[in-house]
Amino acid sequence: MLDPKLFKTSPQIIRDMLRSRAVDFDLDALISSDQKRREFILKTEEMRKKRNQMAQEISQKKKAGGDTSQILAEMKSVSSDLARLEAEQQDNEGIYSKLALTIPNLIHDSVPIGTDEGANQETRRWGEIPSFDHAIKNHIDISESLGLIDLQRAAKVAGARFYYLKDKLVMLNQSLIRYGLDFLSEKGYRPVQPPYMINRESMEGAVIADDFEEVIYKVQDEDLYMIGTSEHAIAAMMSGEILDGMDLPLRYAGISPCFRKEAGAHGRDQKGIFRVHQFEKIEQFVFSSPDESWKEHERMLRVSEEFYQNLEIPHRVMLLSSGDMGKVSAKTYDIEAWMAGQNSYREVVSCSNCLDYQSRRLKIRCREKTNEETRYVHTLNSTLIATSRILASIMENFQTKDGHIRIPGVLQSYMGDQKEI
């Protein structure tokens, strides 16, 4: 949610943002419903004032033992007029809030303007692309020949884009998770394992309603939704609260499975475990003071970069263009890891500053002293590990001539000093 003041004071900024994102949005309807909303507030408040005054009069007359029949009749009509006006107000409020909750976030000045990923900018690269003196296999061939993933039976049991992980790959997955949590703990993040299902109100704090259909699984007959990432549950964790500014930044290392419909992804990454309905993710999530969030954003990116360096996975950092960013983000970096089997860099990390967009929806504020004005906190999130993608990347980049997988050095101690699968 944007600051409603902007609808009145700076519609041009919003118009520019919509054009930059190439998003179709009826801004005029939003502005006019916002205008009406303000008018309704003025009118109904005036009537309530009158009603309150009369109520007091009635109270006093009754105490004095006077006749109240006339003023009671008057009060009755004021109350019913007010009820009618309030109903109209509610209709407008419905229109307004639907629009206000779907308008995307503002865009930071440093974001390249463009309609799609073609306008993304490469920020930097790390690592040598591995060269092989044998035919390069993709992660599907490697894992199937080693019996580490069973896609066919997963399709039978759950459908496309599911998988059974098996044997040492299960252990490698757990090792990655454990290493990731240790890594973030050392950097001062508090590990959090959130609820994997959350209610609609909480989900709407982190996700725009339009995106529900494409991404989020709903639990039948319950007000519960499967989280698409721990970001959703961690953002909502502080909803309605006023945080002590002295405690900020609050840095969390979220760990949870992630459930995604991938409804718009027909045909893309159809095979393997690169794009799946379920995976585990370790997420950096930060509640920041509004003054520090840009610093915090760069910091989070560096943390994720360091992690991929430690794993010895070649990667590049991409600054996403206005058209390629998510709607809640004001600026997003992706880290793309090298995938030898695909001979390309592929997204494994998304690191975003959402400013006060989520915190306005969730009413998460902060202040340093109790008599200070409250301000909305800024929320930021960045992937550390999305397990299925990082597993695919390790399998492809660390494949050996005889079809095995070398284990990255930092994970070996977690694998009982095993060096190869």
Add this chain to the structure above:
RNA sequence: GCGGGGAUCGCCUAGCCUGGUAGGGCGUAGGAUUGCUAAUCCUAUGUCCGCAAGGACACGGGGGUUCAAAUCCCCCUCCCCGCGCCA
């Protein structure tokens, strides 16, 4: 799942029976007083609209009764105690 008790401003709490402007304490800020500090006293301290004056809203959420609801009625959520069931 059953029975009982709860949810009020950042924190704690009064008011609910008997409907009529939500009061107090802590914390915090400013001021007064005072060698300094502490203590004491005064003022401010939820959200929204407004340049302001001012006003409205706010008692877990949603309905209802009423001229008027923190207060009465109904539904829901969560927390606590006891019982039941259970990995």
